[in-house]
Amino acid sequence: xxxxxxxxxxxxxxxxxxxxxxxxxxxxxxxxxxxxxxxxxxxxxxxxxxxxxxxxxxxxxxxxxxxxxxxxxxxxxxxxxxxxxxxxxxxxxxxxxxxxxxxxxxxxxxxxxxxxxxxxxxxxxxxxxxxxxxxxxxxxxxxxxxxxxxxxxxxxxxxxxxxxxxxxxxxxxxxxxxxxxxxxxxxxxxxxxxxxxxxxxxxxxxxxxxxxxxxxxxxxxxxxxxxxxxxxxxxxxxxxxxxxxxxxxxxxxxxxxxxxxxxxxxxxxxxxxxxxxxxxxxxxxxxxxxxxxxxxxxxxxxxxxxxxxxxxxxxxx
Numbered sequence: 001x002x003x004x005x006x007x008x009x010x011x012x013x014x015x016x017x018x019x020x021x022x023x024x025x026x027x028x029x030x031x032x033x034x035x036x037x038x039x040x041x042x043x044x045x046x047x048x049x050x051x052x053x054x055x056x057x058x059x060x061x062x063x064x065x066x067x068x069x070x071x072x073x074x075x076x077x078x079x080x081x082x083x084x085x086x087x088x089x090x091x092x093x094x095x096x097x098x099x100x101x102x103x104x105x106x107x108x109x110x111x112x113x114x115x116x117x118x119x120x121x122x123x124x125x126x127x128x129x130x131x132x133x134x135x136x137x138x139x140x141x142x143x144x145x146x147x148x149x150x151x152x153x154x155x156x157x158x159x160x161x162x163x164x165x166x167x168x169x170x171x172x173x174x175x176x177x178x179x180x181x182x183x184x185x186x187x188x189x190x191x192x193x194x195x196x197x198x199x200x201x202x203x204x205x206x207x208x209x210x211x212x213x214x215x216x217x218x219x220x221x222x223x224x225x226x227x228x229x230x231x232x233x234x235x236x237x238x239x240x241x242x243x244x245x246x247x248x249x250x251x252x253x254x255x256x257x258x259x260x261x262x263x264x265x266x267x268x269x270x271x272x273x274x275x276x277x278x279x280x281x282x283x284x285x286x287x288x289x290x291x292x293x294x295x296x297x298x299x300x301x302x303x304x305x306x307x308x309x310x311x312x313x314x315x316x317x
Contacts, residue, residue, distance in 0.1 A: 079313075086308025090136035092316070097171045099145045100210075101182040103153040108210045110181060115144060117214045121227035122234060125287065125299070132286075132298025135307055137238070139177060145169055155207075156185030163203070170202040174315040177237065178205035179230065181213065188212050188220075188229045191236040194314030206233040226293035235288050239310030240303055243288045248275035257302040258283050268295030 096119070102109040119141050128134040147169070155161035162185075170178050174194070184190060184207045191206045211217035212229035219225075241253040244261045252260045259280030265272060268291055272282040283289060285297045299307075 082313040083309050084305075085312045086136065086305050090308045092137050092308075092311055094137055094139045094175065094177050095142045095172055096139045096177040096179065097143050097145070097169075098141065099147065099165075099169045099178065099180045101147050101149060101152045101165065101180060103148070103150040105148045108153065108182065109146065110210055110213055110216050112144070114213050114216045115141070118227050118230060121214060122230050125228065125231040125296075126234075128299075130297040133301040133304040135238075135299055135304040137307070137311075139234075142176075143171065153182045154185075155182060157187075157190050157207070159185070162207070166205065167202045170205065174201065174204065177234065180205065180207045181210040182207065184209040188224055189233045191233040193236055194239050194310055206230065206237055208233065222294075223292050228287060228293040228296045231287045231296070235299070235303070235307070238307035239314070240288050240299075240307055242290075243283045243286045244290075248278055253288070255300065255302040255306055257300045258286060258288075261289070264290035265295075266290065268292050 098115050098118075100108070100110055100115075119139060122139050124130060126135045126137045126139065147165075149165070151161040152165040155165055165180060166178070169180070172178070187209065189206060189208045189212065192204050194204075196204055208230055211219045212224050212227070214225065214227040217225070241255075242264065243253055243258045244264045245254075246252040246260075247262045248260045252258065259282065260275040260278040261272075261282040262274035265282060265284045268284060270284070272284055274282055283300075284291050284295055286303075287296050287299055288303070289296075
């Protein structure tokens with residue numbers, strides 16, 4: 001049975017929170033990978049630079065096109081002995097908590113129907129319903145919390161408000177997915193790769209811009225409104241890189257069956273091929289690109305295997 005908890009602002013005045021962990025460097029708006037992509041909140045990259053090396057931020061800024069800093073190479077560091085542990089019979093049930101943050105008790109206070117639809121989209125994508133591989137992951141909604149707190153609502157990655165919010169609301173261990181819905185610091189969302197130190201377990205999870213949830217808002221209609229921002233961020237949470245990670249080089253995103261691509265996708269340009277000397281067109285339909293939600297339809301078998309191995313190594317309790 002889903003448990004619902006409601007918190008009001010002001011209950012955390014005496015809360016002590018530890019300092020922010022160190023993190024991977026992000027891309028500025030002028031960086032080569034991000035040139036031409038627009039985002040609201042120019043300070044978002046500064047706060048991202050304060051996160052851990054196990055952190056990934058945001059599919060998408062709140063502007064016209066998505067953008068996010070690079071991820072670290074956690075999966076490459078996975079020992080060979082930990083690889084190949086998944087397979088066609090792999091199954092994992094992931095307890096999931098949704099933490100709804102509103103600045104005033106009304107704005108962004110998404111309904112249970114929206115939450116249920118978001119969970120359905122995530123599970124259908126994971127099960128290969130829209131196309132692609134079955135990942136073996138099933139996400140079960142364990143509870144919903146609702147908090148009224150303007151600081152948390154506007155919390156950016158690496159901020160005191162983010163740490164305060166998460167240290168208060170976080171549920172479960174490494175195997176539990178915590179999703180916080182707010183403005184995501186000016187992005188569509190951001191997530192943490194597995195491998196954080198035990199002292200930072202409370203930071204683990206996904207921060208999701210509530211306007212990207214299905215039926216929640218008209219802001220991203222026709223672009224990022226079908227619920228696949230969460231699909232993308234959960235991909236990071238199970239240790240998947242972007243399909244454009246590494247560009248056209250041999251390693252790319254460390255998955256053999258995702259064709260190489262040089263730059264992220266905007267929209268759904270069929271036939272896009274940014275690594276012409278490499279086999280295959282850009283995987284614009286892959287959840288780990290930056291395409292519109294309506295363009296997405298797949299994880300590959302290689303991505304499923306990578307996520308399974310990382311789950312067993314980092315998260316399986």
